[in-house]
Amino acid sequence: MHTWTTRVPPARRVPVAYVALGVLYVAAMLGLAGSSALPESFTAAEAARFGFGLFGVFAAVRAARLPHLPRRLRQAWAAVAGCFAVLVVSVPALLVIGTSDTADDVIHMVFVVALLIALQLFPLARTSRRDRLKTAVDALTVLVGGSMVLWYTAFDPLLQSGRLTVDMTVSAVLYPIGDLALLFSVSRALLRGADDTARRPLQLLTAGTLVLFLGDAVNGYLDAHDLMLDSTWPFYWWITTDALLAAAAVEQSRPAVPRAVRSGFRIGRFLPFVAVVVAHALMFEAAVKSGDFSPWGGLALGGAALSALVLYRQTLAQRESDEQALTDPLTGLANRARFRATSHRSLTRGTTAILVIDMNSFKEINDTLGHQAGDLVLVEFAEVLRRCVPSSGLPCRLGGDEFAVVLSDLASPRHAYEVAGRIAAELGPVAVDGKLITLAASIGVAVSAAGELHHDELVHRADLAMYKAKGLGPETRWAVWQEALETAA
Incomplete structure (x- = not known):
């Protein structure tokens, strides 16, 4: 007799390191808010970065x-x-040589170079040569958009003001070069995706790098327009970057947890579109501010409209390509890749059932009537699955005459058994190419509570149940996984 059991997956505890990191970050922010009363040689900002330096060295090592x-x-x-x-070395060094804008700039640039090296070393997801080229082009698009932002907000206003001193050259030239290199690296990582061993940590590193880029862009704008606030305010985003990098190291040290195959919305793929929109917005604003809207304003609007149409066309093509990559071309059902991804996601959310379905006597149909008739039989069988599987489920073709169904967020295992019964009841004689053919299949059902089983384990159980059903004869049968099937196998 089948016994339904529910196991609650153990909760992932928040590491003590995360708690310590949060306390350190809050203390740093509060210290910055009241740092004006501290001696200039050892500000709260520098003390906070020293603390994050020690924490980060330990976590990263x-x-x-x-x-x-x-x-x-x-x-x-x-x-x-x-x-x-x-960071650890810089604070004692500043105590000896004294603080200055030049010293802070040198420390910042060395930090950026080290971060660039780290980003280049992180393993990214394996892709084809063509996909790598597409990722590089998209990242370059983001880079050009970022360059336009820095030029318009910081460097060009500084050139126009005639205040480009040696100290300002560092912030106006070296900072943007380093920031743009970081922007290209993180864009490439977001667009291409990380290797499974580093996905979550690299996301945190990317977030920290973007914070650093945006903060430096704001700093350049204030410098160029002579709006600089007190000397401690840039440390707000520097310390936030430090905290995110340290969090990434902590996350890397945590035990690995199986993750779903990612599909659907990914923020990285929209970065090139954002870059193009920002670039045209800057051109339009420049035309308006110049007071000479004709002809540059009209050209900027026309260029924005053309870019929007091209990008929309590209989005449609990409969506079609994504759908083709996840769809069986013969039946139009989901393919094996989408089957696995959907099952992974469903198993993390709630009760999930998988039905593994193998058509009976399909080889005889191919041998006697030909492959064209066999293809028509597969299409007819796919239509049966579409009619019987509820909208919350996903019918799939795994290959050949093997099909599967994912049923998500079930209130009870009984609902999975009802679907299997509907499919079995629907199968029968169909007319294919002028001939009457009887559709028959063996169906195996396995159910898992949220977090109880992984995808491969659940499919294995459904496979065993399917073979149990196939052993009952050539007619359509369905069976449910039982513990006894494991010992029989």
Whole structure:
């Protein structure tokens, strides 16, 4: 007799390191707010960065020494540790030589270079040569858009003002170069995706890098327009960057948790579109501010409209390509890749059932009537699944005459059994190419509570149940996984 059991997955505890990191960040922010009363030689901002430096070195070195990580990933974390080591060394050095804008600039640029090295070392998802080229082009699009932002908001106003001193050259030239290199690196990571061993940590690193870029862009704008606030305010985004990088190291050290295959919305794919929109917005604003809307304003609007149409056309093409990559071309059902991704997501949310379905006597149909008739039979069988599977479920073709169904968020296993019964009742004689053919199949059903089983385990159980049903004869049968099937196998 089948016994339904529910196991509650153990909760992932928040590491003590995360709690300590949060306390350190709050203390740093509060310290910055009242730092004006502290001596200039040792401000609360520098003390906070020193604290984050120590924390980050420890966390990154720990991640770099994890034996199960790939060698290249361990090297990347060693480079991140170098970023934090810059902060640890800089504070004692500033105590000796004294604080100055030039010293802060040098420390910042060394930090940015170390971070660039780390980002280049992180393993990204494996893709084809063509996909890598597409990612590079998209990242360059983002880079050009970022360059236009920095030129318009910071560098050009500084050139026009005639105040381009040696100190300002560092913030007006070197900062943008470093920031643009960071922007290209993080855009490439977001667009291409990370290797499974580094996905979540690299997301946190990317967030920290974007904060650094945006903060430096604001700083350049204020410098160019002579609106600079007190000397401690840039540390707000520097310390936020430090916190995110340290959080990434902590996340890398946590035990791995199986993650769903990612599909659907990804913010990275919209970055090139955002870059194009920002570029045209800057051109339009420049035309309006110049007081000479004709002809530049009209050209800017026309260029924006053309770009919008081209980007929309590209979006439609990309959507069609994505759908083709996840759809069986013969039946129009979901393919194996989408089957796995949907099952992964469903298993993390609630009770999930998988039905594995194998058509009976399909080889005889191919042998006697030909492959064209066999294809028509597969299409007819797919229509049966569409009629019987509820809208919340996903019918799939795994290949050949093997099909599957994912049923998500079930209130009870009984609902999965009802779907299997509907499919079995619907199968029968159909007319295919002028001939009457009887559709028959063996159906195996397996159910899992949220977090109880992984995808492969649940499919294995459904497979065993399907073979149990197939052993009952050539007619359509369905069976439910039972513990006894494991020992029989």
